[in-house]
Amino acid sequence: MTVRVRFAPSPTGYLHVGATRSALFNYLYARKKGGKFLLRIEDTDLARSTDESTRSILEGLAWIGLEPDEAIVFQSNNADKHRAAAKQLLDEGKAYRDFTPKAAPNNANVKDAIKDRARAAQGVKNMRDNEYRELSKEESDARAAAGEPFAIRLKVSEIGKTSFEDGVFGLQERQYAETEDLVLLRSDGHPLYNLAVVCDDIEMEITDVIRGQDHLTNTHKQILIYEALGAAKPNFAHLPLILAPGGKKLSKRIHGEIVSLTTYRDAGFLAAAFRNFLALMGWSAGEEQEIYSLDELIGKFSLAGVHRSSAIFNYEPGNPKRWTDDKLIWMNAEYIRTMPLAQLLPFVKTELKANKLWRDEYDEEGAALTSTIDSTDSQAFQSHTEIADRPEAIALDLPEIGSRDWNVKTVDLIRTRFFTLKDFSGQGRAYFSEDFDFDPAAVDKNLRKFPDLQHWLPELADRFEAAFGDGSRVFNEVNIEDVVKAFTEEKTTKLGVIMNGARALLTGVAVGPSMLTVFEIIGLERTIMRLKSQVAWN
RNA sequence: GUCCGGUUCGUCUAGGGGUUAGGACACCGCCCUUUCACGGCGGCAACACGGGUUCAAAUCCCGUACCGGAUACCA
Numbered sequence: 322m323t324v325r326v327r328f329a330p331s332p333t334g335y336l337h338v339g340a341t342r343s344a345l346f347n348y349l350y351a352r353k354k355g356g357k358f359l360l361r362i363e364d365t366d367l368a369r370s371t372d373e374s375t376r377s378i379l380e381g382l383a384w385i386g387l388e389p390d391e392a393i394v395f396q397s398n399n400a401d402k403h404r405a406a407a408k409q410l411l412d413e414g415k416a417y418r419d420f421t422p423k424a425a426p427n428n429a430n431v432k433d434a435i436k437d438r439a440r441a442a443q444g445v446k447n448m449r450d451n452e453y454r455e456l457s458k459e460e461s462d463a464r465a466a467a468g469e470p471f472a473i474r475l476k477v478s479e480i481g482k483t484s485f486e487d488g489v490f491g492l493q494e495r496q497y498a499e500t501e502d503l504v505l506l507r508s509d510g511h512p513l514y515n516l517a518v519v520c521d522d523i524e525m526e527i528t529d530v531i532r533g534q535d536h537l538t539n540t541h542k543q544i545l546i547y548e549a550l551g552a553a554k555p556n557f558a559h560l561p562l563i564l565a566p567g568g569k570k571l572s573k574r575i576h577g578e579i580v581s582l583t584t585y586r587d588a589g590f591l592a593a594a595f596r597n598f599l600a601l602m603g604w605s606a607g608e609e610q611e612i613y614s615l616d617e618l619i620g621k622f623s624l625a626g627v628h629r630s631s632a633i634f635n636y637e638p639g640n641p642k643r644w645t646d647d648k649l650i651w652m653n654a655e656y657i658r659t660m661p662l663a664q665l666l667p668f669v670k671t672e673l674k675a676n677k678l679w680r681d682e683y684d685e686e687g688a689a690l691t692s693t694i695d696s697t698d699s700q701a702f703q704s705h706t707e708i709a710d711r712p713e714a715i716a717l718d719l720p721e722i723g724s725r726d727w728n729v730k731t732v733d734l735i736r737t738r739f740f741t742l743k744d745f746s747g748q749g750r751a752y753f754s755e756d757f758d759f760d761p762a763a764v765d766k767n768l769r770k771f772p773d774l775q776h777w778l779p780e781l782a783d784r785f786e787a788a789f790g791d792g793s794r795v796f797n798e799v800n801i802e803d804v805v806k807a808f809t810e811e812k813t814t815k816l817g818v819i820m821n822g823a824r825a826l827l828t829g830v831a832v833g834p835s836m837l838t839v840f841e842i843i844g845l846e847r848t849i850m851r852l853k854s855q856v857a858w859n
Numbered sequence: 860g861u862c863c864g865g866u867u868c869g870u871c872u873a874g875g876g877g878u879u880a881g882g883a884c885a886c887c888g889c890c891c892u893u894u895c896a897c898g899g900c901g902g903c904a905a906c907a908c909g910g911g912u913u914c915a916a917a918u919c920c921c922g923u924a925c926c927g928g929a930u931a932c933c934a
Contacts, residue, residue: 329934363934365933366934496862499863500930503931505932513933513934517934536929537928538928564926564927566870570928598871601871603871605873609883628872629865630927631927632870633871635869635870647871652884766894816893821893823893831895833894
C-alpha cells in the first residue's frame with residue numbers, strides 16, 4: 322500500500338513554525354516512503370477560518386517547498402459526509418441523541434473553565450452518566466421528530482481500552498472510562514473535529530497520521546470512531562512540540578510574528594536554510610552533521626529519529642541580534658556563504674530588484690567569469706571555498722564595473738559576512754548604489770577619531786587620480802597597495818587608519834572584505850568621488 | 860484533579876551498562892588581518908533528585924520533584 326500522509330492546518334492565522342515542522346516531517350516521511358503528501362484545510366470552524374489565512378498558509382508552504390501532491394481538500398466541503406457518518410452510527414445504535422440543552426459558551430477562558438470543571442469532579446467523574454444514553458429508540462425518535470434540538474454523541478463502552486502503537490511515543494493505552502461520550506454532531510448539525518478528521522482521513526485514504534503531540538488524546542477518540550465506523554485505522558505518530566523560551570507552547574497570540582513562517586521569508590531567510598533548521602528541531606539522524614540538503618533529509622529521515630521531548634525555539638525578545646534562534650541565523654548565514662553561487666544569485670537579484678538596486682546590465686549574458694560560475698556543479702556544497710580556490714574565477718581581471726561579471730564577483734565577495742538576503746541591500750548597498758547611508762558608529766570609529774582624515778582622504782583621491790587617471794596603470798590590488806602605502810608613509814600614520822577611514826567613506830560601514838579588493842570592486846571613478854565627498858563628515 | 864509524555868552544557872543535540880560524556884550554535888581567548896560578524900586553533904559549560912539492580916548506572920527498575928500536553932456541542 323502506498324503511503325499517504327497529510328498536513329491538516331486550520332486556517333485561523335498565518336502558518337505557524339510548529340505547524341510548518343509538522344508539514345515538513347510529513348513531507349519527508351512521504352518522500353522517503355515513495356508516498357504522497359496531501360494538504361487538507363480544516364476550515365470547519367466558520368467563525369475563525371478566513372480565506373486570507375488559507376492563502377497565507379499556501380503561500381508559506383510554497384515558499385518552504387512543501388507543496389501537496391494532490392488537489393487541496395477543504396474540510397467544509399465534506400460536511401454532508403460527516404453528517405451521514407453520524408447518522409449511520411446513530412442508526413446502528415453506536416451513537417445516541419443527547420437532548421441536554423447546549424451550555425452557554427464561556428469564551429472568556431475556555432481552557433480554565435474546562436480545567437476547573439475537571440478539578441471539581443475530583444477525577445471521579447462518571448463519563449457515562451448522560452441521562453439520554455439509554456433512552457429508547459422510540460422516545461429519542463419522537464423527541465427528534467418533535468423538533469427538539471439534540472447533539473449526537475458516540476456511545477463509548479465502559480469497560481476496555483483503546484490502544485495503538487505510536488510511531489514516536491510507542492505503545493499508547495487509554496481506558497474507555499477516561500474518555501467521555503464525545504460529541505460527533507453539534508445540535509446545530511455542525512460536525513465536530515474528531516468526526517470530520519476521521520471521515521476525511523478515511524476518504525483520503527490516509528495511511529499515516531503524523532501530527533503534533535497535542536493530538537495524542539484525540540487519537541484515542543478517533544480510534545473509537547474508526548472502530549464504530551468499521552474502518553481500518555492508519556498508523557499514528559505524534560511529534561513533540563516546539564516551545565518558547567521559558568517552556569511554554571510557542572503561540573501566535575503570545576509570541577507574535579516570531580512564530581509566523583512569513584516573518585522569515587520577509588526577513589531574508591533562505592527556504593532551504595529554514596527547512597534545515599526546522600528538521601533539526603526534534604529530529605536527529607544520530608550523527609554530527611548539521612547541514613543537510615533536502616535530498617539528504619529525505620534519505621535519512623525516520624520516525625525513530627524523532628524525539629519525545631519538546632525543543633525550545635530560542636530567542637530574546639527585544640534583542641535585535643537575537644530576535645530569533647541563534648542557530649537559525651547561523652544556518653542562514655552558512656547557506657548564504659557556502660551554497661553554490663549560481664543558486665544564490667537569483668535570490669540576491671530578487672532582493673536587489675525589490676530595492677531598485679538591480680541594473681539590467683547584470684542580466685547580460687556573456688563573459689568568462691559568468692559562464693564559469695554558471696557551470697559550477699551545484700551538487701557540491703562546499704562551494705564557497707571551491708569557488709574562491711578556483712584560479713580561473715578569481716584571477717580574472719576585474720570585470721567592467723556594473724557588468725554582469727562585476728555583479729557576480731561582488732556578490733561572491735560580500736556574501737561571506739552576511740546573515741540574510743536583506744544584507745545585500747542593507748550593509749551591501751554601497752556596492753550597488755551611490756545613495757547609501759553611513760553607519761554613525763563606523764563614522765565615529767573610523768573617521769571622526771582621526772580628524773586629519775577629512776583632508777587626507779580627498780588627498781588620497783588625488784593620488785589615485787594621478788596614478789591611474791590616464792589608464793597607464795591598472796587599478797588593481799597590487800598597484801592600489803603601492804599608492805596607499807606610499808601615502809601612509811608620507812603622512813606618518815598607520816595603514817589601518819587610512820584603510821578604515823576609506824572603508825567608512827566607500828561603504829558606509831565598518832566591516833567588510835579586504836579594503837584593497839573593495840577599492841577595486843568599487844572602481845576608480847567611484848572611489849575618487851567618495852573619498853572626496855564630505856557628506857559623511859556632516 | 861485525572862490521563863499521557865518529558866528531563867544530557869544557556870540552546871539544538873550525540874551517546875542507551877565500562878566514554879577524559881562527543882558535536883553544533885551562542886559566549887570567551889589566541890592566531891590571521893588595515894577593520895570585521897569570514898577562516899584557523901583553543902577554552903568555558905551538562906547527565907533533575909533520591910533509592911535500588913549490578914563488579915560497574917548518564918544508560919535498567921522504582922519513587923520524588925519540576926516542566927509540558929490533553930481533558931469543549933474549539934480545531
